[in-house]
Structure formats: structure tokens, C-alpha cells
Amino acid sequence: MNPIVNIFIYSKILINPKNQSILMNASLHALSGSPLRCPAHRPSSLEQKAGRFTTAEKQLGKWSVLLLLFLFPFSLSAQAQPALEWNKTLGGNLREYLYAVKQTADGGYIAAGVSNSAVGGDKSQAGNGNNDYWVIKVAPDGTRQWDKMYGGKGTDELKEVFQTADGGYLLAGNSTSDAGNDKSQNDKAASGGIRGDYWIVKIDAAGEREWDKTIGGTREEILTDAKQTPDGGYILIGTSNSAVSGDKTKAGTESWIVKLRADGSIQWDNPIEYIHKSNIDPTQDGGYIVGGNTTNVPAQDYTDSYIIKLSPNGRIEWSTVFNLHQSELMDVHQTREGQYIVAVKTETPGSGIPYLVIKLGNTGIELWRKVFTTSTANDDFKLALIRQVIQTADGGFLAGGYSDSPAGADKSEDSKGGDDYWLVKMDADGNKQWDKTIGGPGQDFLQTMELTRDGGYILGGNSDSPTGQDKTEASRGEADFWIVKLAPEFNNKLLSFSANNLGFTVTADSSVPAQSVLLVASSGTPQVTLSKSASSSWLTLPSPALGTLSFNVNAAGLAPGTYNATVNAIAPGYAGATLNVLLTVVPGNQLTTVRINAGGPAFTTSDGRVFSEDRYFGGTDRIYYIPDREILYTTDDALYRTERSAPSFSYNIPVVNGDYVVVLHFAEIWFDSPKGNAGKRLFNVDMEGSRKLENYDIYAQADDALAAVEEEFQLKVTDGVLNIDFSKGAANLPTVAAIEVIPKSDFTRTTLTLPAVADAYVHTYFPDENFGTADQLIVKSGEINISRQTYLKFPLTGISEVTSARLRIYGSNVESTMKVNTSAYSVDNDAWTETAITYNNAPASSTWPLARTTVKNVPGYRVLDVTAFVQSQAEGDKVVSIMLKNPTSVNKKLIFHSKENPSGMAPELVVTTRKPVDNSFRMSAGPGLKEEPDNQKSNASTLFPNPVKKQFTLGLSSRHEGAVSLQLITRSGKLYDVKATEQSTASARKQVDLSGLSLARGMYLLKIRSGTATEVLKVLVAE
Known part of the structure; x- marks a missing residue:
């Protein structure tokens, strides 16, 4: 008998509606005893990461094999993307700019660039001048081992670093410094001339300086590239403005190549006219390939890309001009087959600035060129800038640079903040296989990348991003080195925590119980290393191991406030795992507010409320989002465009014991078309073990899709953790967009249902007749002399800081079953009265509608979002006048109930404010006013x-x-x-x-x- 297999699937699922492919890198357990079951999924694309865990898995204690699960059609190109193994932020209190990162013989890495920061952060030495060389050595897992500063009193810019045969390193850059500090020779500029020379520094394996060389003429030299040569020497290239002088033996005032022996002595030098911003790479025949830019092309008045092949002694063998409009050659390398691969930045009409990669034969003949574009979204400022192209282990190519563009064209992922690292992987013929966007919430600029010995990649660049998205450590200063290690392609080995976040809330100088998470490997039992971000001495790490890990915090001596730490778990060859730890220290027994953007990043609303990135969740880790859709009844659309949505999930939020108001934010963003989807989603919500919502229907509560709705609940927390559980009801999946937990004493919100103080319709056939006392309001347009419009007036006395406003009108189409457009228009003149208004004296309305709805033959309330207009009137004359009409001239009569109608279903304006309403208004508003408390103060323009x-x-x-x-x-x-x-x-x-x-x-x-x-x-x- 064949055993029956039960498969448990654990994954993090990110659903992107821009394509309908699915990729799940899932972990599967095989246990006998029950049939195969798979959780329900919406047909959308998935992005795999570490997942959630059930009790059965925790008891089992390990994962078996990773499989690709064919639940729906999926994209094979996404399958090959390398996983992020680890990333490191390195810097001081000011600015650091990385130019080079190389793997070292011990499997670690050496990173090099410039710094002007003082001692602090990752910097152990102070600088000497404006900028100095800064070199930092890290272990194979990214752990900092040592750092060194080198410089004089001027400006020193380090551009390249190599490990030498003796295990030391050679640093290559340029300097304006004279002798002093780490520099042994003066600048070679003539008296009063422009300063600057190539500056070479040799250090040993521990970073101690052994010797340095200043190389230049009597004017300015700026090094742009340097490489190690097969004979143990070095080749340097840059720009020179010097005539024959100093170390320069030949005339020429653009590129200058210098060949050095291993001891730093000059072997030969050679200028190259008409080429600038150049880079160089040794070739297999002992010569060199040089790439740069030239303006010396006949019949062209713009810069073009240019490459030159040099012999071993620096003589030109052949050259190629690419005939590209306003281009800049960024990188050139010889391939293992003896051909050449070139990266070019070029402006392409209609495509902004794309990546351009060109493959050349061994004599410079073009074999192919490939252009990879991003979605500019009609905005030329959203671009991509290529920095480098390298050959990969499989004979393909990897192009890297940075981009702030949204998903579209060849870019499959949205920007994660500002600019991000953007990689494009090609096969040997230049066909795209995959692309990957890597970044934090700020600006991240890729400068360099290298194939590592394990088949993965090391990426280096600069970042000002705080923690978030792919960035696991906080910024040290204004700009930092940011190093990212990617695992080899097709690598299925990964580490995963059973939760993405831990949260501790404590009173000052008190202690709280430890919290535990499970760390597992997808296969094998690797040696794990744990590290935490800087400035997190309050967090105690457990001994690194697979299995249950217990984390402790110590708030002694900490001032009240919020403290963040990131824990990274890595193992050689495995995609790493990240755990975010948040410590909130409150004075005494003070209760604090917690706001969470479910499924999304940190977000600040238009009225200043700060929602943190998603945290404190458990259960199935599944997120859904929509891009760029309008959300009704809110000015904070982005808060509702992401949601946590899964068969079951929970939030366990650490708080100080006390009385709270919990506000849940919802919007129906999945069932958005066609309209009329009440009953499609029904789910339950429990808080502190008590059912708060039963078969809750977002669509029905908001009366529309893509419409914000809030639900509030008062409760008491007695165990230090607020538990909110979401579970399936009668239909589809539970979901939530955002959560607010507010101390009851701080909670202020008022929702008022305002009756109309005047309502009337006007008639084109009776232009001087008043219909203000009729029990109905009519909207109709079409043939001449039959049109009717309705006017409504509402007072806002005592009301300010409006956050939302909804106009509700009750009625139907009385002439057909068709749906007829009814639109609301703003009216600036409030002088009209119910008993005097006629068609001839009715005030003019705006030409563009505030909102629109459709009215069919079934009587009911129609709701229109008039928030922006009511906000302006609340801060103005405190009166709202609105005109309703049908702008499509369909010649169908729509009848709505007026305030004189005995049904009691008169027009009403539902206004929400985050400020208490004046008592004088409550007293004067009359019996029609309905009020209920709501939440927090707003102050918006x-x-x-x-x-x-x-x-x-x-x-x-x-x-x-x-x-x-x-x-x-x-x-x-x-x-x-x-x-x-x-x-x-x-x-x-x-x-x-x-x-x-x-x-x-x-x-x-x-x-x-x-x-x-x-x-x-x-x-x-x-x-």
C-alpha cells in the first residue's frame, strides 16, 4: 500500500497584480497519515522568502527538501534569481563613498573608498584631511575585522584595491596632499599650479602601510581605474593635464596610462589623446583594453563611447567608436573566450537612460548589443544608470547599476525607496534571464560587483537608507558603504526564522520575559553565525545554532523611547535570515500608541500619524498590494494599498497593561471589479480571546470597493500582549490594511451625521418656480427643458480638522433599470435658500465633479466621497453647498428623498474629525445630529x-x-x-x-x- 503523504507548506508570499505568474520556493514536510492538502491562493505572482511555522513543524525540528510547487503557471526566469545571503552597512558619522570591493584569499572581502568621518561607527581612526583613503576588511560572513585610514592634509580619493601575492593589498587613487601623515612625497604640481597626482599605497595583510608612491606631472592627474597585471605589477589609467614633466615622459593632455612593477616603480607610461573618463582591463595576450569617451569624432558634436586595444607596451593596435548619441562608456572587460563585453550609459529617445550592453569580437567587431529599459512612466527623471558588466560562471553576463524606476519594461520590481541596486542577468547571447532590485527605503547606488568563488556575487556601493526592505542595518551617517552578498544562482539553501519580528515593551529599568523564535535550515546542518546591528547593546544574543533561540533585552539606563535592532543569521552558501527586534521603553506605567501598516513599509499619514512597517504578526505570512489606485474616503491612499491577507494570521502586540482603543483599517482592494461584491469576503476578528467581528464584509461596510473604512474597539490588556486573531468566515480570506492601538485616555475622534439644512431641486422648464418644499429631489438631464438638478446645504459650525466626509442620498432610477451617473459638484456661493432657489437664480457649480456614483432602479443609499471639498469649507466659511446632476444626458429621472419626505431618509453628510466638536454646535444642531466617538487629532492643510x-x-x-x-x-x-x-x-x-x-x-x-x-x-x- 502506498503511504498517504501530508505536505505542510511554509512560505512568505508577496502577491503582485502586475503579472499572473507564481513562484514559490516552498519547504515541504512529508508525514504519513493524511491526504495532500494545499492552502487556497489567489492567482497572482509570489515572491518567496522565509515563512511561518505550525506546531507540527516546531515539534519536527527540521525541514526536508525544497521543491518548486506547481500550483499555478509560473515564471522560470524568476527561479534563477540569486538569494540575498547577507548585507552590511559600514560607515562613520558623515560620508563614506565605496569604489571597490574584492574577495580575498581567506574568503572574506576588502572594501575601499573615501571617508571624511571622525572616529565612531565602524571607523577606528580619524582622518587627516578633507577626504582620506578608507579600507575595511570583513570576514566571509561580512563581520568587520579591521579598518584603516590613509591620507595627507589635502584630498585623497581611493579608487581601487587589490590583494597582492604576499597577502597584502595595493591601494590606487589620487591625492592633492603634500608629504605628511601617511604620504611620503609632495604633490608634483608646479608652484601655484593645479594639484593632484596618482597615489599608490602598499599595505600588509593587517593594513599596516609598507610604502607609497606619488606619480604625476606638474599639473593635475586624476586616476579613474587600476588593475593588477599577470606579472604582479599594476596598470593605472586616468586623466592628465600635465605636459612632459615629473613622471610623465610623453606629451598628451587627456588619458594617461602608467605601468608599474610590483615594487611600485614605473615601467613605462603612455598618453592617449582624445579619450577621457577611461577604464582599463588586462587582456590574455599581455596587452590591455581601454574604454572611455571621446569628442574627437568627425561630424559629431557630442560625446561618444570609444575603446582602444593596446599592446603589452602600450601601443595602439585597433580602436572602435560606437556612434552612439551622447553616450558614456562605463566598463569594459575581456571575456574568457577572448572577446569583449562593454557597458555603456546612453540616452535613448523614448527610453530615458537604459542599460546598454555590447559584445565585441576579438578584433573589435560588434557581435550584438542589448538594451534594457525601465518604465519611465512618462517621467524622464526616473531612470537607470549602468555601472558595470561582468561575465558570470555560466558564460553569461551580469549588468549592474542603479535605478529609481517603477516596475515596467525590463524591470520586474518597483523601486524600494529612491534609487536601488538593479541587476540584469543575460545568457551568453545577451538575452535577459532575470533582473533583481535590491535596496532600502532611501538612496542606494551600486558602484562595483564581482563574481565570488562560490558562484555568487559581491556587490558594493553607497547608501543613505535606514533599516527596511533589503537593508538590515541602520545608516551610520549621511552616506555609508553598503555591501551585499548574493548566493549562487539556483541555490535552494536558505535559513529562516519562524517570525520576522520580535517586540518588547518595558518600563524603564525593568525586565521582561525572554522571547523565542525558531531558526531552521532548508537542508543540512550548517554552522550558523548570528550578528546584530550597531548600537543595540540592550539586546542579548543567544548562542548561534539551529533550533529554538531565546532573545533577552535589558532596558537598564535607557531613556524612554523606541530602539531598533536587526539580527542576521548567516551560514556559508545559504541565503541568510533577518529578524527585526523592537524595544519600546516607556516611563513608569505610561501607555503608548502603536500603529502598524499591515503588509507594508513605514508610512506617515497626511495628518502626521506614523505607522511602522509591518511587525508583530504570526501565521501564514502572505501580503497583497495594488499600485497607484485611488482609495475613497481618505487622503492616505498608500496606507490601504497594502494588506495582510491569508487563511489565518494574528498580531501579538506588546503593550503596557491598561485600557486601549483598537482601530482596524480596511479597504476592499481585491474584489474591485465589477462593483457590487458584497458577500464575496466574510471573515472573523477576535481580540483578547473575544469575537469582535463575525463574517465581516468590508465592501458592505464601505458601500464600495477601493474605499477606506475603520472599525474601533475598546478593550483592556492584562498580560502585556494585545492579541488580534483573523480567521476565515463564510467566504474568502481575512485581511487588514492597518492597525492602531491607542490608550483610551488619548483617543479622540468624532463622527457626525449632519442633516441638510436646505435641499431643493430646480427645473429648466419652470425656470422661475421654487420646489424647495417638495418631499423629493430630482436629477435628470437630456432633452431641452426637462433637466433638473438638486442643491444641498450642510452647516459645519464648530467642526474643524475633517478627515473624511461622505454625502449619502437615498433614491432610485424611476424610469428604467439602467444605472445612471449621478455626480456631485462643489458650489462656492452659499447664499441660496431652500424656499427661494429657482433655475434662474441657482448659484453656479464647479465644472468638474467632486465624486460620482450610479443609481439604478432599486431604492437605496448612494454614497459620494466629498472629503477634499468639505475639508476646505471646514477651514473656510463653515458651510457646504453641493449640486447633484447627471452629466451624461441619458434622459432618465432619478428621485431622491428630501428632508421633507416622511421616510426620514433625508440627505446627510457623514463627517469624521480628529478633534472634539464644540459643545455649542452639539446644542444647536438639533435632534437630527448623530454622534459617535472616534480616534486621533488631525491637523491638515x-x-x-x-x-x-x-x-x-x-x-x-x-x-x-x-x-x-x-x-x-x-x-x-x-x-x-x-x-x-x-x-x-x-x-x-x-x-x-x-x-x-x-x-x-x-x-x-x-x-x-x-x-x-x-x-x-x-x-x-x-x-
């Missing part, structure tokens, strides 16, 4: 009118102080600087003029930035 034609008035939030800058941002990210003038003596109100900009009709973002705050508002440009 407002603008009116919105939609905008040419000008609008901006009401600045009190959070802004001093000078304010404004930028209008297109959907593609293009920026327009706009200016504002004061509209009145009140500096908080400014007039903004857009008439000088050529803007298409549509939605834009207005970024408002001051010395004290930054916020973003939506602007709808009508024409």
Missing part, C-alpha cells in the same frame, strides 16, 4: 476650490512654520515647482496660480514642505 482650474487658495496647517515650498507631482512622479502668495494678512492662507503650467486634466499631488512638516494633498485639475 486644505485647498479650495478642488477641482482646480487655474488658481486655488491653500490653507496651511499650523504644523508648518517658516518658509514653505510647494511641488505639484504627476501620477508618473514628474515634479513642477509652484509658487504661492499670501491671499490676505493671514499668512496661513495663500493664493496658488497654476496658469503658467501646461497641465493635463486629471489628479495630481501637491507636496507642501516646511522646516517643521511635510504633507501631501490631492489636487484635481479640471482644465
